[in-house]
Amino acid sequence: MNKLTPGIEPFKRTTILLLSAGAVMVPYLMLTDGFNVGGASVKAIVLLIVLGIVHTGIAYTMYFGSMDGLKVQTIAVFSYIDPVSALLFSAFLLREHLSVISIIGAVLIIGSAMISELKVGKEKC
Numbered sequence: 001m002n003k004l005t006p007g008i009e010p011f012k013r014t015t016i017l018l019l020s021a022g023a024v025m026v027p028y029l030m031l032t033d034g035f036n037v038g039g040a041s042v043k044a045i046v047l048l049i050v051l052g053i054v055h056t057g058i059a060y061t062m063y064f065g066s067m068d069g070l071k072v073q074t075i076a077v078f079s080y081i082d083p084v085s086a087l088l089f090s091a092f093l094l095r096e097h098l099s100v101i102s103i104i105g106a107v108l109i110i111g112s113a114m115i116s117e118l119k120v121g122k123e124k125c
Contacts, residue, residue, distance in 0.1 A: 010065030080113035
């Protein structure tokens with residue numbers, strides 16, 4: 001959808017995306033688990049706001065802003081690599097244990113991306 005809206009600047013595009021996601025998630029939370037922030041400390045709320053603004057808002061703005069100059073295939077490869085890089089960063093930087101299922105998932109993601117790109121390459125010839 002982002003490639004179909006080239007006239008909208010990245011900040012507005014990201015705002016629309018995150019507000020749309022919130023419009024879906026808040027009612028879902030209210031209907032399933034409820035929405036209780038009474039037990040949260042001030043520190044937890046501040047960290048949640050920082051997480052939302054910096055690690056989601058700014059990162060998404062940079063991500064969607066860079067899409068205008070890239071081909072769809074390149075964006076697809078980056079979206080495949082994203083969960084695998086998160087898995088590897090958590091293992092190497094945070095010293096989290098990699099489960100067998102996580103490794104299998106990473107191999108399947110990278111494998112499917114490679115197969116997809118090989119098929120696209122053959123169609124061009």
